[in-house]
Amino acid sequence: MPELPEVETIACGLRPQLQQRTIRAVAVRNPGTLDGPVSSPEAFATAVTGRRIADVGRRGKLLLIRFEPQTAHEPPARSAPLGAAAADHVTGIAFHLKMTGRLFIHGPEVQPGSHTRVVFDLDDGNRLFFDDARKFGYVRVLSAASQHDWKFWQNLGPEPLEIAVSDFVELFRGKRGRIKALLLDQKVIVGIGNIYADESLFRAGIRPDARADALSPARLRALHGHVQDVLRESIAECGSSIRDYRDAHGDAGAFQNRFRVYGRSGQPCVTCARPLATSRVAGRTTVFCEHCQK
DNA sequence: AGATCTACCTGGTTGC
DNA sequence: TGCAACCAGGTAGATC
Numbered sequence: 001m002p003e004l005p006e007v008e009t010i011a012c013g014l015r016p017q018l019q020q021r022t023i024r025a026v027a028v029r030n031p032g033t034l035d036g037p038v039s040s041p042e043a044f045a046t047a048v049t050g051r052r053i054a055d056v057g058r059r060g061k062l063l064l065i066r067f068e069p070q071t072a073h074e075p076p077a078r079s080a081p082l083g084a085a086a087a088d089h090v091t092g093i094a095f096h097l098k099m100t101g102r103l104f105i106h107g108p109e110v111q112p113g114s115h116t117r118v119v120f121d122l123d124d125g126n127r128l129f130f131d132d133a134r135k136f137g138y139v140r141v142l143s144a145a146s147q148h149d150w151k152f153w154q155n156l157g158p159e160p161l162e163i164a165v166s167d168f169v170e171l172f173r174g175k176r177g178r179i180k181a182l183l184l185d186q187k188v189i190v191g192i193g194n195i196y197a198d199e200s201l202f203r204a205g206i207r208p209d210a211r212a213d214a215l216s217p218a219r220l221r222a223l224h225g226h227v228q229d230v231l232r233e234s235i236a237e238c239g240s241s242i243r244d245y246r247d248a249h250g251d252a253g254a255f256q257n258r259f260r261v262y263g264r265s266g267q268p269c270v271t272c273a274r275p276l277a278t279s280r281v282a283g284r285t286t287v288f289c290e291h292c293q294k
Numbered sequence: 295a296g297a298t299c300t301a302c303c304t305g306g307t308t309g310c
Numbered sequence: 311t312g313c314a315a316c317c318a319g320g321t322a323g324a325t326c
Contacts, residue, residue: 001318003320061320096320098319098321099318099319099320100304133304133305134318135303135304136302136319136320176295177297178297193319193320282297283297284319284320285317
């Protein structure tokens with residue numbers, strides 16, 4: 001579901017359509033989609049209406065819309081009372097797509113669907129839709145206070161495509177947990193979900209249930225390279241489309257055609273042709289090769 | 295510290 | 311055909 005490569009692809013697709021646009025109105029169709037202190041549809045609308053979008057980015061699996069700084073010429077659209085947290089300077093919006101969240105830009109002729117949770121009206125007449133069939137995803141305002149009042153944000157680990165190999169090796173020193181559980185833990189390293197954890201570990205020849213502190217620095221250095229390769233290759237293919245992932249243009253990615261283990265339980269290993277094994281690690285379905293991964 | 299379980303939510307698939 | 315059971319998945323929170 002959207003992991004790092006999918007969120008990166010969506011951000012790249014949205015960027016040219018959102019940069020320099022101003023949010024004219026917001027319709028929150030499912031209040032439960034709002035996360036954080038600005039939790040009422042009214043407060044959320046007040047916090048983002050009238051703001052101009054500077055950039056679209058990503059942090060881990062979060063998609064970020066960053067606002068231009070507010071100027072004296074652009075006071076808040078409304079002066080409705082805000083909660084103490086909401087009064088804090090809002091710098092942008094964070095979206096967590098979880099499994100089924102999607103973001104699309106639509107023309108004014110497109111009506112919200114039954115899974116459309118939030119609609120942002122833009123000053124060029126287009127609209128940004130946040131759709132999410134399963135309601136696991138959320139939308140949350142970013143502010144200076146997020147640094148201390150949003151634990152998830154505050155605890156996010158390093159970016160896998162930016163971390164140096166020596167720092168990557170250090171992440172696992174003295175950690176007795178299973179390597180796959182640590183790769184999935186956003187406090188250790190961000191952006192990796194079930195798909196890319198399994199694919200990276202297969203390429204590195206490491207069993208998903210291996211204890212991190214049992215892996216030599218050389219093997220961890222190799223894993224660093226494979227994590228980066230898998231993520232970069234997927235970004236180049238516009239992500240993986242399984243079930244309902246689509247990018248900002250509604251297009252499917254292609255990396256799912258490159259999976260070597262994910263979703264291939266019982267099928268032959270691409271290296272040794274023995275059937276791939278399935279187990280549960282960190283509570284997640286895990287596919288690996290008992291022969292090639294040690 | 296880490297493992298395991300549950301909750302959250304619903305569309306799609308499988309089995310009877 | 312109809313319907314129940316089950317699965318997928320990221321994160322939080324509780325418990326051992």
